[in-house]
Amino acid sequence: MPQKKIIIMTIYPVKGIRLASAAAGIRYADRDDIVIIECQAGTHCAAVFTQNRFSAAPVLLAKKHLNHVQPRALLINSGNANAGTGEQGVKNTIRCCQVLADNLHCDSNEVLPYSTGVIGEQLPVSAFSQAIPECIKTLSTDTDAWVHASKAIMTTDTVAKLFSRKINIAGKDVVITGMSKGAGMIRPNMATMLAYIATDAAIEPAALQKMLNMATAVSFNRITVDGDTSTNDACTLLASGAINMPAIEIGCAEFDQFTKAFIALMQDLAQAIIRDAEGATKFITINVSGAESEADCLAVAYTVAESPLVKTALFASDPNWGRILAAVGRAPVSELNINQVSISLNDVTIITAGEPDPGYTEEVGQVAVASTDITIDISLGNSAESVTVWTSDLSHEYVRINAEYRT
Amino acid sequence: MPQKKIIIMTIYPVKGIRLASAAAGIRYADRDDIVIIECQAGTHCAAVFTQNRFSAAPVLLAKKHLNHVQPRALLINSGNANAGTGEQGVKNTIRCCQVLADNLHCDSNEVLPYSTGVIGEQLPVSAFSQAIPECIKTLSTDTDAWVHASKAIMTTDTVAKLFSRKINIAGKDVVITGMSKGAGMIRPNMATMLAYIATDAAIEPAALQKMLNMATAVSFNRITVDGDTSTNDACTLLASGAINMPAIEIGCAEFDQFTKAFIALMQDLAQAIIRDAEGATKFITINVSGAESEADCLAVAYTVAESPLVKTALFASDPNWGRILAAVGRAPVSELNINQVSISLNDVTIITAGEPDPGYTEEVGQVAVASTDITIDISLGNSAESVTVWTSDLSHEYVRINAEYRT
Numbered sequence: 032m033p034q035k036k037i038i039i040m041t042i043y044p045v046k047g048i049r050l051a052s053a054a055a056g057i058r059y060a061d062r063d064d065i066v067i068i069e070c071q072a073g074t075h076c077a078a079v080f081t082q083n084r085f086s087a088a089p090v091l092l093a094k095k096h097l098n099h100v101q102p103r104a105l106l107i108n109s110g111n112a113n114a115g116t117g118e119q120g121v122k123n124t125i126r127c128c129q130v131l132a133d134n135l136h137c138d139s140n141e142v143l144p145y146s147t148g149v150i151g152e153q154l155p156v157s158a159f160s161q162a163i164p165e166c167i168k169t170l171s172t173d174t175d176a177w178v179h180a181s182k183a184i185m186t187t188d189t190v191a192k193l194f195s196r197k198i199n200i201a202g203k204d205v206v207i208t209g210m211s212k213g214a215g216m217i218r219p220n221m222a223t224m225l226a227y228i229a230t231d232a233a234i235e236p237a238a239l240q241k242m243l244n245m246a247t248a249v250s251f252n253r254i255t256v257d258g259d260t261s262t263n264d265a266c267t268l269l270a271s272g273a274i275n276m277p278a279i280e281i282g283c284a285e286f287d288q289f290t291k292a293f294i295a296l297m298q299d300l301a302q303a304i305i306r307d308a309e310g311a312t313k314f315i316t317i318n319v320s321g322a323e324s325e326a327d328c329l330a331v332a333y334t335v336a337e338s339p340l341v342k343t344a345l346f347a348s349d350p351n352w353g354r355i356l357a358a359v360g361r362a363p364v365s366e367l368n369i370n371q372v373s374i375s376l377n378d379v380t381i382i383t384a385g386e387p388d389p390g391y392t393e394e395v396g397q398v399a400v401a402s403t404d405i406t407i408d409i410s411l412g413n414s415a416e417s418v419t420v421w422t423s424d425l426s427h428e429y430v431r432i433n434a435e436y437r438t
Numbered sequence: 439m440p441q442k443k444i445i446i447m448t449i450y451p452v453k454g455i456r457l458a459s460a461a462a463g464i465r466y467a468d469r470d471d472i473v474i475i476e477c478q479a480g481t482h483c484a485a486v487f488t489q490n491r492f493s494a495a496p497v498l499l500a501k502k503h504l505n506h507v508q509p510r511a512l513l514i515n516s517g518n519a520n521a522g523t524g525e526q527g528v529k530n531t532i533r534c535c536q537v538l539a540d541n542l543h544c545d546s547n548e549v550l551p552y553s554t555g556v557i558g559e560q561l562p563v564s565a566f567s568q569a570i571p572e573c574i575k576t577l578s579t580d581t582d583a584w585v586h587a588s589k590a591i592m593t594t595d596t597v598a599k600l601f602s603r604k605i606n607i608a609g610k611d612v613v614i615t616g617m618s619k620g621a622g623m624i625r626p627n628m629a630t631m632l633a634y635i636a637t638d639a640a641i642e643p644a645a646l647q648k649m650l651n652m653a654t655a656v657s658f659n660r661i662t663v664d665g666d667t668s669t670n671d672a673c674t675l676l677a678s679g680a681i682n683m684p685a686i687e688i689g690c691a692e693f694d695q696f697t698k699a700f701i702a703l704m705q706d707l708a709q710a711i712i713r714d715a716e717g718a719t720k721f722i723t724i725n726v727s728g729a730e731s732e733a734d735c736l737a738v739a740y741t742v743a744e745s746p747l748v749k750t751a752l753f754a755s756d757p758n759w760g761r762i763l764a765a766v767g768r769a770p771v772s773e774l775n776i777n778q779v780s781i782s783l784n785d786v787t788i789i790t791a792g793e794p795d796p797g798y799t800e801e802v803g804q805v806a807v808a809s810t811d812i813t814i815d816i817s818l819g820n821s822a823e824s825v826t827v828w829t830s831d832l833s834h835e836y837v838r839i840n841a842e843y844r845t
Contacts, residue, residue: 084774085767115763117793150760151794216747216764257746259761260768339664339746339832340623340840347841353557354666356522357623360492361667367491386524387558425746427837433750 043206046231047071047271050176052183055162057110063183068105077240081264087114089144103141113146114262123154181210192303205232211300215309217256226266233272250297256308258337310428320417327364332420334362342425350396450613453638454478454678457583458576459590462569465517470590475512484647488671494521496551510548520553521669530561588617599710612639618707622716624663633673640679657704663715665744717835727824734771739827741769749832757803
């Protein structure tokens with residue numbers, strides 16, 4: 032099994048950002064299922080959302096609100112996706128935002144809604160009305176509030192995903208703390224399942240959105256469990272500006288410094304989703320290089336990453352490299368010269384220049400795939416393009432979870 | 439479970455086409471694993487092959503031979519795919535063809551080789567040398583020879599797939615008999631796993647290739663089990679011309695008449711692969727209509743057909759239509775107006791014009807997905823385009839088979 036235990040690491044509170052969780056009874060009994068994140072005045076927000084055309088009602092509304100004002104609060108629930116719910120779904124989301132806005136004395140446009148859970152059922156608004164007034168009494172910047180929130184946003188996840196970093200920028204200690212959720216229906220497309228990252232740094236809105244786009248491209252947009260892009264994916268970055276510092280702008284040295292640390296944190300969060308993927312027993316890194324374009328490298332990487340036959344072979348710890356080769360061969364790329372293709376599994380070379388490597392033996396292949404962490408390197412040619420995609424294997428447990436769970 | 443029993447139907451022998459099977463011990467003990475199909479002089483042949491760029495050695499050679507001459511014999515084995523075997527794989531195939539050619543007193547160019555089975559292992563040529571001389575002694579046009587051959591080409595198949603039709607063309611009784619194999623690594627692309635169809639009609643080569651292309655497009659190119667296009671797919675059509683009749687040409691009434699019957703037989707063979715799909719418990723028909731182009735209809739159909747989440751929900755007989763909606767929403771099409779999308783499951787309407795249908799209840803949904811045969815109708819708009827794709831569900835058994843079987 033890949034590492035599924037909670038990593039004991041320091042989680043830094045973020046000045047200016049308070050969190051609270053509560054059990055609203057939307058779907059689950061005896062566990063928190065709503066989270067409120069309150070940001071201090073002046074907080075800047077950037078977000079990316081699912082590209083699924085059946086975007087859920089909260090996605091439609093959060094995008095609309097963000098177009099008008101910077102948010103004062105985020106309202107998240109993990110029992111009901113409020114997707115495929117038509118106009119009634121939008122009305123219900125507006126009412127939930129209004130309840131929170133009334134309690135926090137802000138405008139309902141200043142609330143960003145997020146939902147994950149079952150698709151196609153209407154949101155129980157009364158559960159929100161009842162839970163929110165009590166919930167906001169517990170708003171806190173404490174580390175514990177982050178821990179509880181990271182658990183409350185889980186659905187089929189088996190571990191909470193919470194990471195934190197502290198960096199020194201221009202003489203100031205700056206904190207970045209973030210959480211994510213997701214284990215299935217994972218093939219983010221310009222976004223992810225749900226992720227919330229906050230910093231106390233001051234960052235200009237344009238710079239904030241740019242660093243979020245940059246980081247998403249190499250973290251949440253590089254993972255796949257089952258190729259199924261959710262209707263509710265969203266990744267939100269908050270910068271409270273609670274630290275007294277000049278706001279970070281695009282082009283300055285601090286932008287690069289912050290972005291580097293932020294990308295590392297985003298990759299931690301994205302990889303944690305793959306390590307917790309439904310039924311996963313392996314953590315698989317696929318590096319593809321040498322195609323004519325980055326898009327072609329990605330096409331090959333995702334074709335291998337989403338092949339049920341590759342995934343079941345890796346589940347079985349079977350060095351069945353013929354399935355990797357067959358997946359590379361069917362990838363939708365414009366040009367593929369099989370005489371330039373080389374493939375290795377955890378540094379064991381299998382194919383060299385399109386031919387079986389003479390040094391390969393079944394025994395060394397078996398050792399390579401016995402690991403829980405497996406790296407597949409695929410070289411397609413001599414170009415400088417390269418990409419990395421992370422995925423999981425396909426096990427009995429994936430089928431059991433998804434046959435039993437009502438998305 | 440979908441129907442997996444052998445359908446008791448009349449299998450007509452094809453004059454001019456003789457078959458024989460034998461146990462060469464290539465992979466399996468105690469079962470036939472090679473098949474020889476001998477065609478009388480003057481037989482015309484058409485074929486389509488896999489689009490996988492890692493085409494297996496026999497695919498490369500069969501294409502080359504067909505470019506030069508019409509075949510006198512087909513040599514098929516089901517133990518070893520001879521794919522990913524490099525130059526040695528091609529040499530081994532040439533040697534096997536030569537052995538059969540020597541025994542049949544023809545040129546080795548006149549032998550078309552086909553392989554299916556494990557990828558990445560070299561072909562045991564001596565097994566062929568030993569088995570072929572005895573095998574050809576049993577060549578026969580009898581129905582039994584077809585039955586034995588259809589069993590000998592199986593790998594993870596659980597039933598043989600053999601169909602036959604007789605039609606009257608211009609006053610003559612004409613026979614079409616065909617067999618296919620395949621249960622996994624199924625997403626044919628201009629071809630299928632292995633299929634062999636023979637007729638005693640006389641058909642001009644250009645007409646033969648045209649009807650094969652037409653029929654493949656709406657049969658083997660409309661099925662998917664797991665999205666994995668094999669390295670060895672091939673579909674071959676033989677017309678012996680043993681019936682004394684004017685050869686069928688493109689444009690004549692007999693062309694349309696024959697093609698109609700041939701398409702029906704090809705769809706029987708293709709659908710039999712889906713009914714026997716690895717671990718399948720459901721037979722799923724996906725009709726998509728109303729998109730701007732046929733390509734867009736197909737993109738939506740295959741996105742739904744290959745979604746692991748849709749497939750596991752159908753395995754569980756769960757009317758979890760949110761997953762169908764999410765798959766439609768992420769399909770790679772240029773235009774999708776969700777307000778025009780309607781979806782039904784076995785005639786139970788779920789989504790009407792992008793909104794949940796007010797008449798839908800969980801109870802009627804449950805009844806709809808309880809069937810072993812499920813039809814999903816997806817209307818995307820008002821265009822006249824429509825396509826049908828057939829697929830299977832994703833079960834525990836699929837994972838077990840593919841974790842244990844070395845492709």
